[in-house]
Amino acid sequence: MDVSRRGFFKLSGLSIAALAAGLGFDPAVAEAKGYALKLEGTKKIPSICHFCSGGCGMLLYVKEGKLIHLEGDPDHPTNEGTLCPKAASLLSVANSPDRVTKPRRRAPGADKWEDISWEEALDIVAKKTKEVRDASWKVADQIVNAKTGLTESLTVNRVEGIAFLGSAEVDNEESYLIKKFCQLIGTPYNEHQARI
Amino acid sequence: MSPSFGRGAMTNSWSDLKNAEVFLIAGSNCAENHPIAMKWINRAKENGAKIIVVDPRFTRTASKADIFAQIRPGTDIAYLGAIINYIIEQKLYDQKYVLNYTNALLKVSTDYKLEDGLFSGYDAKTRKYGTASWGYQLGPDKKPLKAESIEDPDSVFSKLKAHYSRYTFDTAEKISGIPAAKIKEIADVFCKGKPASILYALGMTQHTTGVQGIRAYAIIQLLLGNIGKAGGGINALRGEPNVQGSTDMANLVSNLPGYLPHPINTDKTLRDYLVRNGSFFEKHIVAQLKAWFGENATKDNDYGFSLLPKTNPAVNATMVKLFEMMNKEQFKLLFNVGSNSLVSIPDRQLVRSALTKLDMLVVSDLFEIETAQFWREPGVNPADIKTEVIMFPAAFVYEKAGSMSNSSRWIQWKDAALEPLGESLPDLDMLDHLFKKIRKLYAGSTDVKDAPILKARWDYGEHTSALKVLQELSGYDETTGKLLPTIGDYLKAPIGTASTGCWIYAGVTGNGNLAARRNNADPSGLGLFKDWSFAWPGNVRILYNRASCDEAGQPVDAKRKLIWWDEAAKVWAGNDGGDLVDKTKGPDTPEGKLSFRMNPEGVGRLFAATYMSGLPAEAPADGLPAIGIRPAGICVDGPLPEFYEPTESPTTNILHPEVSISPCALVVSTQIGKSDKFPHVLTTYGVVEHFCAGGITRNIPWLNEIMPEPFAEISKNLAAKIKVVEGDMVEVSSARGKITVRALVTDRLQSYKVNGKDTETIGMPWSWGFASLSPGPSTNEITIAALDPGAGTPEYKVCLVDIRRAN
Incomplete structure (x- = not known):
């Protein structure tokens, strides 16, 4: 019955508004309403x-x-x-x-991830940072002075074993804290994709 | 750009592009990779601007060009040199600009020379230059001697003229494959339009002569008087959302935030650092030390200068070299935030191997990128890989508050619109929590090495606040603890009384958060939008805009007025903020004359001479080395751009066959191919649907539907020769590896002649890897790791390959 009604109105050349009146609502309003619903x-x-x-x-x-x-x-x-x-x-x-929504750990030699808590992940990384920092701390560079030919010991207070890549993909505030973090723990080895 | 103008940043802005009369777009396919540029370029075109595109391929950008030239990858300096030669020979340069705003008249050291492709000072053993002979002739006052006229044989201008006299249109044609008549046409059209804008991106930088290519642009634009003007400039279209900001923040081994040089091992004290780098940096490094160490940085303890690590300048640890160091087992722990090196580093076998040498890899990202799961790349046995991997889930841009700096240097703030997905957190929070945990582990230590951690000022609230970090960048009056209102207040503050984490951002939050401003009024109609967000430095929208005025301080272009000297009010006024030392110093004062105030000479540098300004005529009475004001930025591979063949080239350099490739290029790849086995030139590029290493875009279904896989784009001639039709699988191989992809047979690449020999360029997008929703072979399996000696940028744009049917 619906079909035939629609066909009838079409054939009779009546306006959309008249059609709507026949149906009991105005499609122009309904259409606007439909769009509004999404953003309402x-x-x-x-x-x-x-x-x-x-x-x-x-x-x-x-x-x-x-x-x-x-x-x-x-x-x-x-x-x-x-x-x-x-x-x-x-x-x-x-x-x-497909977003990663939980911290994960892949153990040495493992073939899969395991979910871990933020607390656990941060602890693991903090401890490792301290371990590598303490083990790879360099107090001085031994440099041959070009003029005198003598070896000089130049204080550098630098971490040799930690590098940090990042990042042109993060905010200014994050990029700045990356640099500050690196300098405070003592690694100058901070680079990122601006270079490439 | 920094050796030419004093700052390494795009000179103008996106919306300023509409003011140009002519564009040279070379080394950028902005229609695909920076689509927003085309909006403004098209607007200029509607007003009659001409567009010149030079590219190895007829790109989507080229489809809008009035003149298109197909170039052999890596030969830009040859045709640009010919244009410089033509400008000088035909006297097409802007005489007043050249005399007043460049170093054209300064006299170059008589020891300087170029012989058989080598500049003076070359050491074949270290493959490096000693740069002493690249200086000026200095007077008794230690200032450069100035010639009476540009004809003086010792003048920079004469050196420039002699240098490029070898670059004829015919020579350039033989090298670049662009017909001589076409190069002349480009020169004529480009020189006629004022203002003229140059746009480039990675197509220009990813070469072993990348820095020198940009220097060639700088020379052209300085000769034509196009820098500092609306619609002019050299517009470096930066490749990532915040690459301007991350460079400002110095996620780079050679700098501290705000382009301060990183301290090196001979800098025993702050004074040593200033002797090397000039007194200009004193205020800025002290302000940074105050930001980092607060009350623990005092005059008495050298402002805590000893708390900063010092590098060994003999070690080059730029990104690709860093992976080389990693592969030699230097690093045990790698943090990897927002980057996907396993896809993005050339000759990527190095990355694959280097990551296995780590004890621990820490990744923070949105998706499980290839680098995070290198231990399960197909063909790899996870059991063999002992690297522990921790992955933090990162929040996305709209899930966190903070600012990013776009290519126009606009620092734009956004609030968090959404909560981070699941347990993901902003990297800001991750770094804050991590630092606090590390500090706890060191609590109570009296070891000297732990002092930087324990003495640091680090307080961004219980819930890490990005605004607090931005305020640290903006700067405080350390005597009152209040924010410094403007960069002017910072510059006026006595040394040691002000702090800022990054001095070029000073003032960004001084009078409210200016980065969050959303007033889009543009009263001048020049697209300056100076009340929208905040541009560094000091809200200047067009860098070096003093050069848009004549000697009397009046705009030379009446239609595009940026700034002017208001004689009645005795102040520089304008539509833009003035790029000036002091806006109350008139055009006839020494300060008011400086067109390029960040250069020690105060002018643009046609010749990148070594020079330190402000050295006293007499040695200091106390016997200590003198401190100058500011050193010039130099290019390690020469004071003038010279053409060298790419590291892997199908031919020999006809200018100097004995020194064919860059004598300073840093070649990291161990396998180098020759043209007998690998006859074709491969160039890599991006497509609009994917972004860089694809870590995000290959996980977006819409984009994968439009651009599902990588391909090799080849000419119809080459397709016929290797008997493939579009869609066939082809194997592309280099000395380093091979990959199989689909062939795209196209008119966009044409066969061409190089030094008389038929040559083919093959084009390949590079955004794929083995993971994601849409995996595909990585083009960087076959590219070469050969680096620009100054910037460390790899030559992604040129290597030699062979190609054949795969099935």
Whole structure:
């Protein structure tokens, strides 16, 4: 019966509004409502894209702690609301089932991961840092002075056994703390992908 | 760029690109890798701007070009040298700019020379240069002598002219494969448009002559007067979301935050450090020591300078070399945050081997990247690998508060929009918790070596606060404990009374969090947006903008006014913040004349001379070595760009066959191929759907659907020769390995002639690895680890390969 009604209205050339009136609601309103439903009750929060160095603005639509929708920030002067395919796909990272969500440990020689707690992971790493730091501490470089030909002992107070890679993928504050952390524990061996 | 202009950063901004009249885009496929650039380039094009693209492939960027030239990878300096020669011969340079804003008139040491491809001072044993002969002739006041005219045979300009007289269009054609007439056309179009902008990215830097290629750009732009101007500049399109910031923060072995030189083993005291680096750095390193050690850094204890580790300058520990050191078992513990070296390092067998030498690998990332699971790469037996691996789950960009600095040097703040997924945490929290745990382990120690940990100022709240960290970067008045309002206040504060973790960020949170500003008004219409976020230094949007004015301090381009001297108010005013020492010092004062204030000469450097400014005429009476003000940034492989063949090249350098490749290149790969066995040139590139090593993008289903696997892009000629059609599997091999991928047969690559010989370029994207939702062979299995001697950047863009049908 539904089908025939629809067919009838189509054939009779009546307007959509008339059709809607016949159905008891206005599709224009319903359509707008449908779109609104997706974003209804969401909070718009600006953020920054995480791919190239454009620093394009993104708007995140968040509801009950979930990312519902992501689009270009129309107020951002660089991208004026547009996003490239990569940036547009960042919606999926927030809810990806492939994210690592717990600290993990792979034991020497093991063929799989085991989940561990943050506390445990931090303890393991802190202890290892101390162990390697203490064992590889270098007080001085022995350098031959080019002018005198004599070997000089130059104080360096440096850790030789720890290196830190990172990172152009983290925030300024994190990148800064990486450097500060390295310098305080005594390793100058901090590099990252800006080099390559 | 830093040896030319004094700072290593993109000079202009994304939105400034619309102001250009002509673009040279060479070494960047921005349409795919920096799509936002195209928005502004297209806007300029609509206003009549011309676009020149030089690339080994006809890229998506090239599809928008008015002039396109296909170049043999790694030969940029040959055609750029020919353009420099043409500019000088035809007197196309901006005479006033060259005289006032470059070192063209300064006299070069009479010991300087270039002979058979080697600059003076070369030591064949160490493969390094002694740079003493690259200096200026100095007067009794220790200042460079200035020639009367640029015709003076000792002047920088004359040296430049003589150097590039060898680079004719015909020579450049033989080397680069670009027809001579096309190079002339590029030169004519580029020189005619004012302002003219150069854009580059990794296509230019990933060579053993990467730094020198950018130097060639700098020479062209200084000759044409295009630096410091809206619509001009050299726009280094940085490759990662925060690579500008992470470079500012010095996640690099040779620096401390804010581009301070890292202390070395001969710096026994702060004074030694200043003798080597100049008094300019005194305020900044002391402020950093105050930020790190607070009240434990005092004048009496040399501001805690002894608490910093000192490097051995004889050891090169740049990223690829660091893996070499790791492979020799130097490191027992590696932290790996936000990087995927097993995919991204050239000749990646080195990484695979080096990681097995560690006791422990600590990874923090979003996904289980290849580097985190190197112990189970196909073909590897996990039981053989004794490295313990700890993986921390990292929070993503929108799950944490903090700032990133984009290519335009805009420090942009964002609040956390979401809670971190599952148990993941920001790296900030991880580092904070870890440092506090380590400090606890050392509690009570009186050992000298533990003092830096125990005496550090480290308080970012119970719940680690990114804002507190940014405030540390912004800086405090240490006498009151209050935030310093602006960078001006920081610079005025007496040494030892101010702290900042990174002086170029001083003031970013001084008057509220300026990085969070969202006023997008642009009253000048020049795309400056100076109330949107905050740009370092001091909210200057176009670097070196003093050079946009004439000697009287008035803008030379009436349509694009950045700053000007307001004689009535006795102050520099403008649409942009002035890149000036002091905005109350007029254009006729020594300070007000400085166009490139970060260089010791105060001008742009056509010739990258060795020089330290401010040395006293007489040696100090106390017998101690004198402290100068500021040393010049130099290039370790020469004061002028010279063309050298890539490490693996299909031909010999016709300028100097005996010194064919860079005499300073750092070759890490042990297997080097020759053109008899590996006749084709491989160049690697990125595609819009994937990002760098693919750690994120290969885990996004949408992107994998559009771009599921890597491929080898070859010309129709080559396809016919090896009898493959599109979609066939091909094996691409180098002296280091081989991989099998699908063939993409295309018109975007054409056969060309090099020194008369037919040559083929093969193109391959490199973003794949064995893990993720969309695994694929890693192109870095076959690339070469040969590094630029100054920057340490590998020559990803050129190596020799062979190709054949795989099935």
